Amino acid sequence: MGRRAIVPLKYKMVIPLVLLLLAVLIYPMGSSLLVSFQDYRLTALRERHFVGFDNYLRIPRDARFWNAMSNTLIFVSSAVFLEFVFGFGLALLLHRRVRMRNFFRSVLLTPMFITPVAVGLIFRFMLNSEFGIIPYLLRSLGIEVDFFATSPLALFSIVFIDVWQWTPFMMLLLLAGLESLPREPFEAARVDGASAWFTFRKVTFPLMRPVIVVAVIIRMLDAFKVFEYLYVITRGGPGNSTESIMYYIYRVGFRFFRMGEAAAMSYVLALIILLLVFLEFQLLRMARST
Amino acid sequence: MKRLGLFVSFLAVMSLAALGAKTLTIIMEEVPDTDVIRQLIPEFEAQNPDLKIVIDAMPYEAMRDKILTEFLAPVSSYDIVIVDNPWTDEFAAGGFLVDLTDRVMALEGYDFEDFAKPIREIGIYEGRIFGLPFYNYALAMIVRQDVFDEAGIPIPTNIADYVKVCRQLTNKEEGFYGAAMQAKRGYKIFEEGKNYMYALGADVFDDEGNIVINSHLAKAALHLYIANLEAAAPKGAINWGFDEAFRLMAAGKAATMITYNWMLPSLNNPEKTGELAGKFAFYEVPGGKAVLGAWYWSIPRNAADIEASWRFISWVTSKAVEKKRVILGGAPVRMSVLKDPKVWEKGYGKQYYLTLVKILEDAEPLVRGLHAEEIIETVGLEMNNAAAGIKTVDKALDDAAKAIAEIIGK
Amino acid sequence: MMRRRLRSAVVHVLVWVAFVIVVFPYFWMFLTSLKPYWLITSPNVWIFRPVLDNWREVIFESKLPLYLLNSLIVGGTVALVSVAVGSLAAYSFSRFNTGGVPARFAILAAQMLPPVVLVISIFLMMYHLRLLKTYVGIIVAHLSFILPLVTWFLIGFFDEVPRELEEQAMVDGYTRFQAFYKVVLPNVRAGAAAAGIFGFVLSWNDFFYALILTGGPTKTLPVAVAGFWTFRGIEMGQMAAAIIVAIVPVAVASFFVQKYLVKGLGGGLKY
Numbered sequence: 001m002g003r004r005a006i007v008p009l010k011y012k013m014v015i016p017l018v019l020l021l022l023a024v025l026i027y028p029m030g031s032s033l034l035v036s037f038q039d040y041r042l043t044a045l046r047e048r049h050f051v052g053f054d055n056y057l058r059i060p061r062d063a064r065f066w067n068a069m070s071n072t073l074i075f076v077s078s079a080v081f082l083e084f085v086f087g088f089g090l091a092l093l094l095h096r097r098v099r100m101r102n103f104f105r106s107v108l109l110t111p112m113f114i115t116p117v118a119v120g121l122i123f124r125f126m127l128n129s130e131f132g133i134i135p136y137l138l139r140s141l142g143i144e145v146d147f148f149a150t151s152p153l154a155l156f157s158i159v160f161i162d163v164w165q166w167t168p169f170m171m172l173l174l175l176a177g178l179e180s181l182p183r184e185p186f187e188a189a190r191v192d193g194a195s196a197w198f199t200f201r202k203v204t205f206p207l208m209r210p211v212i213v214v215a216v217i218i219r220m221l222d223a224f225k226v227f228e229y230l231y232v233i234t235r236g237g238p239g240n241s242t243e244s245i246m247y248y249i250y251r252v253g254f255r256f257f258r259m260g261e262a263a264a265m266s267y268v269l270a271l272i273i274l275l276l277v278f279l280e281f282q283l284l285r286m287a288r289s290t
Numbered sequence: 291m292k293r294l295g296l297f298v299s300f301l302a303v304m305s306l307a308a309l310g311a312k313t314l315t316i317i318m319e320e321v322p323d324t325d326v327i328r329q330l331i332p333e334f335e336a337q338n339p340d341l342k343i344v345i346d347a348m349p350y351e352a353m354r355d356k357i358l359t360e361f362l363a364p365v366s367s368y369d370i371v372i373v374d375n376p377w378t379d380e381f382a383a384g385g386f387l388v389d390l391t392d393r394v395m396a397l398e399g400y401d402f403e404d405f406a407k408p409i410r411e412i413g414i415y416e417g418r419i420f421g422l423p424f425y426n427y428a429l430a431m432i433v434r435q436d437v438f439d440e441a442g443i444p445i446p447t448n449i450a451d452y453v454k455v456c457r458q459l460t461n462k463e464e465g466f467y468g469a470a471m472q473a474k475r476g477y478k479i480f481e482e483g484k485n486y487m488y489a490l491g492a493d494v495f496d497d498e499g500n501i502v503i504n505s506h507l508a509k510a511a512l513h514l515y516i517a518n519l520e521a522a523a524p525k526g527a528i529n530w531g532f533d534e535a536f537r538l539m540a541a542g543k544a545a546t547m548i549t550y551n552w553m554l555p556s557l558n559n560p561e562k563t564g565e566l567a568g569k570f571a572f573y574e575v576p577g578g579k580a581v582l583g584a585w586y587w588s589i590p591r592n593a594a595d596i597e598a599s600w601r602f603i604s605w606v607t608s609k610a611v612e613k614k615r616v617i618l619g620g621a622p623v624r625m626s627v628l629k630d631p632k633v634w635e636k637g638y639g640k641q642y643y644l645t646l647v648k649i650l651e652d653a654e655p656l657v658r659g660l661h662a663e664e665i666i667e668t669v670g671l672e673m674n675n676a677a678a679g680i681k682t683v684d685k686a687l688d689d690a691a692k693a694i695a696e697i698i699g700k
Numbered sequence: 701m702m703r704r705r706l707r708s709a710v711v712h713v714l715v716w717v718a719f720v721i722v723v724f725p726y727f728w729m730f731l732t733s734l735k736p737y738w739l740i741t742s743p744n745v746w747i748f749r750p751v752l753d754n755w756r757e758v759i760f761e762s763k764l765p766l767y768l769l770n771s772l773i774v775g776g777t778v779a780l781v782s783v784a785v786g787s788l789a790a791y792s793f794s795r796f797n798t799g800g801v802p803a804r805f806a807i808l809a810a811q812m813l814p815p816v817v818l819v820i821s822i823f824l825m826m827y828h829l830r831l832l833k834t835y836v837g838i839i840v841a842h843l844s845f846i847l848p849l850v851t852w853f854l855i856g857f858f859d860e861v862p863r864e865l866e867e868q869a870m871v872d873g874y875t876r877f878q879a880f881y882k883v884v885l886p887n888v889r890a891g892a893a894a895a896g897i898f899g900f901v902l903s904w905n906d907f908f909y910a911l912i913l914t915g916g917p918t919k920t921l922p923v924a925v926a927g928f929w930t931f932r933g934i935e936m937g938q939m940a941a942a943i944i945v946a947i948v949p950v951a952v953a954s955f956f957v958q959k960y961l962v963k964g965l966g967g968g969l970k971y
Contacts, residue, residue, distance in 0.1 A: 025810045128534060349911075563738050
């Protein structure tokens with residue numbers, strides 16, 4: 001017993017996680033950090049050399065970077081918001097007694113199981129103004145929409161696709177959260193004759209808060225990586241209106257070979273995301289303590 | 291026990307067989323030209339019992355990323371790669387590809403000069419050969435011959451006429467368009483629009499290498515392109531790629547399309563177009579000079595056995611095999627094959643190959659050099675900006691010129 | 701009574717609306733997989749002579765079943781390992797606040813970096829370990845970004861479990877770990893099942909790592925499906941058939957995991 005007690009349980013329980021992450025990620029993260037301080041072009045590897053903060057100093061003046069950043073922020077906030085609202089709504093609905101509940105639950109999860117490249121291609125077809133089925137149906141209702149032809153709409157069409165695919169994730173997480181809630185508070189509320197809205201606001205929502213924090217943060221992290229839909233559908237167009245930050249970094253690093261610049265941008269991006277996630281985490285936590 | 295013995299000897303036989311034949315892995319994509327190669331492989335394997343060919347099919351858009359990472363490994367898992375024309379110079383300059391020059395010159399009867407000139411030149415970087423032509427995708431004008439005949443309109447041979455005819459044939463109420471266009475940002479709009487530039491004698495660089503993408507001729511060409519897009523193409527075409535434009539054509543909803551020459555047999559195939567099959571014909575792009583694309587066979591510098599890889603690519607690009615490949619439906623790259631009556635007879639007919647000869651005589655890739663990919667993306671972005679009305683034509687091409695200067699400066 | 705019935709009707713209508721929105725693209729895909737090429741672009745055509753070529757090619761002539769199996773093996777392993785390892789870590793973060801807030805965020809670090817800047821190093825590492833084109837290689841690479849997310853996913857569920865539960869168990873003579881294993885864990889079954897599905901989904905959908913790290917016989921489904929998007933256009937019919945083939949087993953599996961997820965409650969609770 002004596003020797004084993006040296007490492008407290010709380011550390012023992014995270015050891016497998018930490019070891020695995022260190023083993024896989026320490027080298028890639030370290031080397032990409034090094035690369036971010038180099039003039040590192042894949043087509044001229046022999047000429048690579050350190051350039052200090054040059055790659056970082058370039059970023060504030062890089063209009064494309066900030067344009068892509070703002071597109072991404074608009075995308076992330078609107079997509080995650082809609083997914084949360086719809087996902088929570090569906091979770092509440094399916095938490096009730098609904099006929100064929102298990103059937104509905106598993107069918108409503110399926111959009112997650114299609115690889116995003118394919119989802120992008122399917123919607124590229126379905127939303128096509130000339131021969132897509134959705135514009136066709138809308139036209140028969142007298143509505144004429146061209147989903148990817150004009151500037152703000154194209155970005156929101158991408159949001160729409162993301163909502164279709166990832167609302168199920170919110171539903172899954174929040175539904176599991178609802179299922180794990182203790183019963184007693186609800187029974188107490190019922191005995192007190194509380195209205196449904198009151199119960200939701202004063203019992204369900206506060207109890208669900210830890211799960212909600214996690215749901216929003218995880219979804220946000222993933223939404224920042226939006227890439228496939230626009231890679232497949234718009235390539236960032238019309239103009240620069242749907243270019244996302246991941247797509248921009250991918251192009252600079254992989255398509256144009258300038259890995260040094262791409263790595264520097266990645267670290268700036270990581271910092272921005274970290275800041276956002278941290279703020280969100282603290283905000284939601286503060287809300288909990290009041 | 292007996293069974294175990296059998297199993298062990300089975301394993302031994304298997305591993306001997308595996309040792310006996312060396313595997314050559316080729317990265318390709320899942321397209322008809324790859325199927326043609328699959329049909330030819332048994333013949334190669336019969337002649338070279340020590341080699342076995344495996345094709346690893348990858349999605350087109352991701353192939354370049356996959357190839358690039360494999361270049362960085364000590365030994366590539368691909369023995370042969372196929373390279374698209376915008377990548378050739380960058381890959382060669384990066385030192386990723388084997389210099390094939392001496393091998394090509396030493397090979398008797400290979401006749402490198404037989405490859406159509408514009409095509410073979412793309413495989414050459416600073417005087418050395420790094421890629422052997424696989425198949426061409428030069429652009430041509432595909433038309434609905436029946437529509438032109440019915441309307442009594444002659445096939446346009448210059449770009450201004452082309453734009454005029456497209457407008458004339460458009461009937462938007464009935465959903466019929468003069469031109470199936472692909473104005474998607476990036477490669478697509480540039481690939482299409484550059485034919486308009488060639489028609490007016492404009493280009494990205496002049497002969498001395500000066501940036502002339504913002505010349506008044508280039509601007510005039512872009513104006514014509516946008517005029518055609520607005521008058522004769524569906525509105526959504528601002529975000530269309532090849533696939534949408536081709537489908538519009540295949541569905542019988544467009545009169546013309548500037549696209550890859552070998553899409554003609556596809557369009558005339560009843561499996562793709564049903565009753566419309568046979569009504570399509572192709573011509574040189576208006577103005578005569580076309581955008582050229584082509585795929586190349588190359589050997590990674592870090593391939594496991596360069597000699598074995600060379601045996602395959604020199605065989606598959608030889609005159610005799612090229613002839614078989616083209617008869618099976620592959621897109622030709624050798625002049626001798628294009629002019630071979632036997633090919634005419636067994637392929638798509640004399641007219642088809644002679645038109646192709648004319649197209650290949652005067653064709654040029656979008657951009658060459660070390661930053662080809664980035665320049666293409668940049669021009670394609672600015673053209674799309676102009677087409678979407680985000681910038682004026684003047685501003686867009688001036689910005690493109692500035693951006694290119696910066697890219698080259700890097 | 702009236703009101704309750706009305707409410708139940710509204711709930712059912714809303715569920716059906718969601719169902720239609722989700723299922724409509726599948727219906728379209730199914731139609732597309734049966735249409736001849738030139739009719740795919742005609743949304744107003746509903747009656748036509750179906751073509752079965754796409755289905756024949758996908759099921760019998762392609763290697764899609766193999767790639768489907770690969771994805772199931774990789775995704776299943778990733779889901780199991782990440783739930784096992786992740787629930788240990790999540791419990792520690794939730795109950796002991798191990799390493800404080802910085803540690804929680806540190807495990808997400810790789811999550812915030814684009815895969816583009818990591819993938820080349822991971823590729824070279826796997827090369828030297830001879831793990832390229834193996835299941836182990838791609839599973840380990842997937843775990844590196846899925847495990848932290850699954851851990852985060854589970855933290856919320858452990859936070860929901862009242863502390864009194866395990867304190868009571870320890871009073872009854874359980875060690876801390878036994879209390880975790882026998883009392884707390886059964887209470888987060890719903891969360892663990894959902895986390896497993898989530899981990900599976902991330903692995904199942906990953907394209908970029910799978911593209912770079914697998915190949916030949918270990919290729920996974922997303923890479924194969926993306927292959928229908930070629931230089932010569934999109935093979936929409938075949939792709940639609942392939943997607944439907946791929947979704948069905950996963951949907952059926954998730955049906956049973958869901959059942960387990962719901963039934964996990966009520967029974968088996970000791971405290």
